[in-house]
Amino acid sequence: MVRKLDLRSGRPVWIAYRAPPVPTGKLTRDIKAEVLVVGMGISGAMMADALARAGHGVVCIDRRGPLLGSTSATTALVQFELDQPLIKLAAIKGKIDAVRAWRRSRLAVVNLRGRIAELGITCNLARLPSLYLAGNLLAPAQLRDESDARRQAGIAATYLTRKALSDSFGIDRAAAILSHDNIALDPRKLTAGLLLSAVGRKARLYAPVEADEIRSDRDEVVVKTGGGPTITARHLVLATGYELTDIIPATAHSIVSTWAIATARQPKDIWPGAALLWEASEPYLYIRTTADDRVICGGEDEDFTDEEHRDALIAEKSKRLAAKLGRLLPKLDTRPEFSWTGSFGTTTSGLPYIGALPRHPRIHAVMGYGGNGITFSQIASEMVSSAIDGLEDVDTDLFAFPAHG
Structure with a gap:
């Protein structure tokens, strides 16, 4: 189900600095959750923290473990300035939407701080x-x-x-x-801190656990894991970074x-x-x-x-x-x-796709990060948390997946 990638190699500078340990459990039986987050890197940590803070019952899984994916590869320049200059984004998306994207990015950095x-x-x-x-x-x-x-x-x-x-x-x-x-x-220290915050609000973390198969209907999402147990959730959030599941449109x-x-x-x-x-x-x-x-x-x-x-x-x-x-x-x-x-x-535009997947309203995902990965992950945590709460984010249309995807 997940397209596996070796997300990084070499010696990232962040290994020189110790991040707090994040405890995880073993998944030994079928469980239920209100929201299942797949991925325990920086985007998964932001999702888990935002959802737990909003009062949702959160379960997180990762096929490696906390902080072991692409999080260590980031240089962690957390900028509101988008890869795509405002004048060039305006030519692609129109001036109004380009300005909206830049303003939302600016707000995300303030909110994260x-x-x-x-x-x-x-x-x-x-x-x-x-x-x-x-x-x-x-x-x-x-x-x-x-x-x-x-x-x-x-x-x-x-x-x-x-x-x-x-x-x-x-x-x-x-x-x-x-x-x-x-x-x-320091992206590893931030990720650990956010995951520990979620744990403090009763989030459950399991690793290594791999999402092998995803099935969704109008009422729930069922994820079969590599070890055998299944996780049934009302909502699924895919925070797998650049290892995208086949269910996500590749366009x-x-x-x-x-x-x-x-x-x-x-x-x-x-x-x-x-x-x-x-x-x-x-x-x-x-x-x-x-x-x-x-x-x-x-x-x-x-x-x-x-x-x-x-x-x-x-x-x-x-x-x-x-x-x-x-x-x-x-x-x-x-x-x-x-x-x-x-x-x-x-x-193509430099903007991410964020939100519910076409034809899968209970599956939420983020696709495409560019050089603003941490900033976009913050936006995603705000938008997905609002969607699960039944609230309409004003920028939903700006980042929505194409309807034909």
């Missing part, structure tokens, strides 16, 4: 400025148009000329957009490979403000610091899913990333201490 504070989760959260650098996707003139479009949408943006960018941040690029209130964090969706490196700690060479950096380029580069002053750099994305080929490129891609990083920030020691690779899903 608030939830982390509310629960007191220690995940090295930092609120950082963000610089979107001119590149082959948006030249300086287009970047100025993008800045104007954001401000017209009520989203603060400051256009920086080459001189302003160099004077304030020591970065030599033709232009940039400066934004505020994006965040960076307008593709799996992409990406690579990342992390340097040694170098507090004296971090650029002013430790701003999050990313490029208006294809393929783009994205750069952040960790709480202990390592530099994480990711990118070099390619449109293929062959895991052996992807993994074989780690050394070559690491060299390329280190070289690009060195050209942008020449004071840095760009030698990788950690190098890794992972796979992620993307859609």
